[in-house]
Amino acid sequence: MQGRTPAGQWPKAVLFDLDGTLVDSIPDIHESLNEAIAGDAGREFSVAEVTGFVGQGVQRLVERAYAALGRSLDVATRDAMVSRFLEVYGPRATRLTRLNAGAQATVERLAANGCLLAVVTNKPGSETREILAHFGIADGMNVVVGGDAGPPKKPEPDLLLLACAELNVQPQDALFVGDSENDVAAARAAGMAVVVLAGGYTSLSLEELAADAALQSLGDLPQVIVMLAAARREAAL
Numbered sequence: 001m002q003g004r005t006p007a008g009q010w011p012k013a014v015l016f017d018l019d020g021t022l023v024d025s026i027p028d029i030h031e032s033l034n035e036a037i038a039g040d041a042g043r044e045f046s047v048a049e050v051t052g053f054v055g056q057g058v059q060r061l062v063e064r065a066y067a068a069l070g071r072s073l074d075v076a077t078r079d080a081m082v083s084r085f086l087e088v089y090g091p092r093a094t095r096l097t098r099l100n101a102g103a104q105a106t107v108e109r110l111a112a113n114g115c116l117l118a119v120v121t122n123k124p125g126s127e128t129r130e131i132l133a134h135f136g137i138a139d140g141m142n143v144v145v146g147g148d149a150g151p152p153k154k155p156e157p158d159l160l161l162l163a164c165a166e167l168n169v170q171p172q173d174a175l176f177v178g179d180s181e182n183d184v185a186a187a188r189a190a191g192m193a194v195v196v197l198a199g200g201y202t203s204l205s206l207e208e209l210a211a212d213a214a215l216q217s218l219g220d221l222p223q224v225i226v227m228l229a230a231a232r233r234e235a236a237l
């Protein structure tokens, strides 16, 4: 991390969601889910279906896949399928996954401006760290909070609050960048500003997501931060 957060700067910290925000990870999740459970499920899932299953962690991914088949899952079978999915996904989580446009440059620019940086995702921490390292952005992150960190996942605020505690910043001094309704709900409940990236993993429109601002690309983030910071200063007058 370069430099320190200049006094009075907002935000002091920028927290990023992972799937659908920093990375486009659906191709690996899609292939891994099919490899792990298609035998038991009796058919393969489409990319669009799997995109709809992503967002609330691996357990919900598996539960939603079985719900789409009209099948209920007992806890033991669900846990076995979660393990099977992670066995397939873990070693290949970056085979088809790509960093979203502007991610690297934006992370570097925010860090150079003295912003603390974190990733807060519902994906398990070990796969998250592996993906960040693969794309060369792990070292730029001050804190990484995965969905298996302990507290309830997004849309609850707890993972965001945990990241803030680890960064030693107040939620109102942080900005969350996400792609779905889980991210907006978690940030609102945490008392944190939130922006959403277009084209992520949600069936809702940008208007329906109702974040504080929307990004067409992560490269727009520095400019949007300037705008949000100005609006906050004006509101405080």
Ligand SMILES: O=C(O)COP(=O)(O)O
Pocket (backbone or CB within 6 Å): 017, 018, 019, 020, 053, 054, 055, 056, 057, 058, 061, 120, 121, 122, 123, 124, 154
């Ligand atoms: O793993 C998921 O279900 C979603 O992960 P995300 O929180 O990074 O979007």
Ligand SMILES: [Mg+2]
Pocket (backbone or CB within 6 Å): 017, 018, 019, 020, 021, 055, 178, 179, 180, 200, 201
């Ligand atoms: Mg996401």
